[in-house]
Amino acid sequence: MSRLYELAESCNSDAFKSAWESALDKGTPAEELIEAVTVFQNNAKGNLPLRLAELAAERMDSENRDDVFEFASGAAELFEHSSVIATVLVEALRDRYLMFEPLEIFITASGILSEKKPLKESWKKLKELIRYQEGSFVYHRDFGPGRILRVSRSSFTIDFQRARNHDMTVEATRNSTRPVPEDSLHVLRWKNPEEFSNLLHNGGNSLLERAFRDLATDNSLKEINLLKLLDGSDFKPRQMWKILKAATVNSPDYMDMGDSIIPADSSSLLSQVEAVIALKKLPMSEKTKIVASLLKSSTKKEENTLVQIFDRVAALEDIEKGAVFELAWLCSGKGKTENFQENTVQLLETKAARVQRSIEEIHSVPCKKLYLKLYFESSPDEKEIWTLLDKLPRTMREQAAEHAHEFYPELHEKYILEALDDPGETAHFMWALERSAKMENYMEPGKIVFLALKNLNFAKSEIQRRICMILMNKLRPQLEQHISLLDTRRLEALTENLEQSLGAQETGLVLLARRELSGRRTGGFTNIRRFWESDFLFNSREGIARRIEEIEDIRTVQIPLAAKAIAEAASHGDLSENAEYTAALEKRDFLLEMLNRYQKQLKLMRPYPVGQVSIDVVSPATRVIIESMGDDPEIRTVFVVGLMDADADKGYINYKAPLGAALLGLAKGDTVQLPGSTGPDWRITEISLMEEKI
Structure with missing residues (x-):
């Protein structure tokens, strides 16, 4: 770290000013001077940094130093207004681009010599205009990428992808094109399609960086920005967009915002x-x-x-x-x-x-x-x-x-x-x-x-x-x-x-x-x-008796066995690491929950009401024959029964299940769309009593 840089950080104005003048006398390189004045400007108050930068620009210009352009261009990016730095920079540009005929037009267009225009902004604009050099590339909204073949004082000849050897005035070129680097995606697709294809398929972070540089608008990249680039390509914008979004996952420089990608910011x-x-x-x-x-x-x-x-x-x-x-x-x-x-x-x-x-x-x-x-x-x-x-x-x-x-x-x-x-x-x-x-x-x-x-x-x-x-x-x-x-x-x-x-x-x-x-x-x-619309659960007498037997078995046999298993597992020692004890407890709890559920159901269970089951309509304890109404008729027999009598594999359907509920209340000749079916409706052709269940 140089002495000048240390003084800039300490913000000792008198010491820095003295060291600055000494550095100019010694011919300190422009790069070191710019680095120091940048730090000094960030730390110091007042216009001393600007006065020192202007002093350096005038001294270097009068001494015809080779690095005057490097210093003046660096200083132009630091200060909003300075006619001294602007003048020195423009003179250095004229020396540097002596044979570049449109230079004066670009200097005027940038406004860099106007005291009303911010120096930093004007220099940024002029830097972009200077890129219109012979052999460089540009991009036109309608003609696509192009290479500048010839530059004159008032016009350019540009070989566009979709307009060969096209002559344009300087003004038209400036207004309708923008300079692009040789490795831009538009140029690659035109001049080197194989490399472009490889980049699309394997680019990852490299593809993301170039896409943002070449295609982003308002500091944001969206899928719509890819349309022009991939127009006529077999590679679809959606494919490229997915690749770009995937690349943001591992990129510290960009963030995926859903429908856009923006630069990541390490600030608060x-x-x-x-x-x-x-x-x-x-x-x-x-x-x-x-x-x-x-x-x-x-x-x-x-x-x-x-x-x-x-x-x-x-x-x-x-x-x-x-x-x-x-x-x-x-x-x-x-x-x-x-x-x-x-x-x-x-x-x-x-x-x-x-x-x-x-x-x-x-x-x-x-x-x-x-x-x-x-x-x-x-x-x-x-x-x-x-x-x-x-x-x-x-x-x-x-x-x-x-x-x-x-x-x-x-x-x-x-x-x-x-x-x-x-x-x-x-x-x-x-x-x-x-x-x-x-x-x-x-x-x-x-x-x-x-x-x-x-x-x-x-x-x-x-x-x-x-x-x-x-x-x-x-x-x-x-x-x-x-x-x-x-x-x-x-x-x-x-x-x-x-x-x-x-x-x-x-x-x-x-x-x-x-x-x-x-x-x-x-x-x-x-x-x-x-009757089936009440809260009662209708079943055959045999089914209800079976549920009573199940409850008795759980209460008198299975739960005592589970309690015995718990006691036996507990005798084996440490309960915190006893898997047998945990399993026995879980089984006991499961049986208690089942017993509670079965007992609640039993309180609601009733035999099928003999006087209310008839062949007029489908109800619990009826056998129903249905026929599909499609081109290839099919006949099915459905037994509509209660929970304890249900056996779907044999055609015994619980009346509270979707199919049973759909049939309830229908009469002979009625049609129904079977639940979950997208086929033809079914017609009820016969209803009969299941006398063995009543």
Whole structure:
């Protein structure tokens, strides 16, 4: 380490100034001078570093030193403004590129001699322009890569991949092309396809570095950036994108952000987030995604530092208000700061269309939900609430409906009932029906059932089936009450409508109505619920006796044996390492759990009711013959029985199993879609009693 460098670090201005002048007298190399003044500028206050750099530039220029360009170019990257350094640098350039005819045009275009333009930025621009040398490569959006064949004062001749020996003015070249290195991916694919192919298949980190250098825009690489490069290639953008994403796993220099790759930053999380927010061309929603990805790999302590910029983020003005809201949410510990609601109220839209757009801009579901909650708490116009419920996708509509129910219960019920009266909007209708079934404690169930039955036949067959399933399951008590209260004329009309619905037939809804109507016509007592619909478990007497025997065996034989095994294993010593003892305990616990379960089942078990099992409809203790309705008819015999009599391999099906449940209540001639089957329906051709089971 040189004496000059040590003084720069110590920030002793007088000593450094004296040493600097001495270094100039001795002809210290430009590289050492730049290194020292860089450190001094970072540590010192005031404009002394600039004055010393200007002194050095003038001295080296007057002495015609060979390294004046090296010093002036290095100093131009340190200071924002200096006409002295700019002038010395330009003169050095003129000497260095004496035969480069467009140089003066490029000097003017860069603005490096303008006191109004920042020196650092102008020099960066000029360095890029100087790359337009004979023999170098450029890239054109339409013509692809090209090599500069000839350079004159006012034009270039460029051999493009898709435009050979093409003449362009200096201005047109500068505006429509960009210099690229000889090893760029575009040039490789054109000039050396074999090396390009090898790089694609085996490149890994090398491919990632070149792809980012050549293809990234706004300091971010995305799959869309690969399209031009691979246009017409057998290698697809998706393949290359997967390779690039895989390479980021082992790369310390890049991070995979999901749909983009960005440079890794070793600085603090707060600095990284501030840098992302400062990006000018990146949409706010993209910035939010990057910040969210950074948070995933950070510690809780690092996340807490973002509270420092929460107020500033919440005050950002951007057309994507939803994205700003999410960014503020991320910087506030996900909405946990005390002043979050107060500081983000200006980000809440009032019009339904804009609220929907804001929600679409937010990526995190919890953040979407919070936005909706705060929107409803802000006393929005009821017409806008109605419109918003119409516009939102199903998941968000459900969340919005919850808030509407909380803050505007009358509007919520009115909206649901209106949706139920419009079967033309199928998805909306089904959402309203399912929601109303969950909200039966808050809404009038009779209205829900009435509207569902009224509009059933207007829906498509699959939707009809879903409607009937909701009625027969979630709204079963309300459905039965509704049917029982209908006068006979209306019940007849309902039954006729249900008979035209395949869904009503498949779910047994039509049978419910038929039984009620049949009971009224015969003058008998009507009971909507059949015996198998109760909480009892029906089995044969033999099956129930078998369960009693199993319980007795577990209680009197197996559990005592397990207790004996526990005692014997315990006598072997240390219980903490006694595998036999552990196994014996586990077996005992298993037997106790089984005994408890069997005893509960036994309390509910009843023999098949002789008087209620008939050949009119399928019920437990009936034998059913079904025939497929396809081109190649098939006949099957199914015995519908209780749990203790079931043996699927022999065709004895538990009536609570999917197949048994699907057949229950159906009559001869009815058709059914077997559960899990995508084939043709089956028709019931015969029902008979299993007398041996009754």
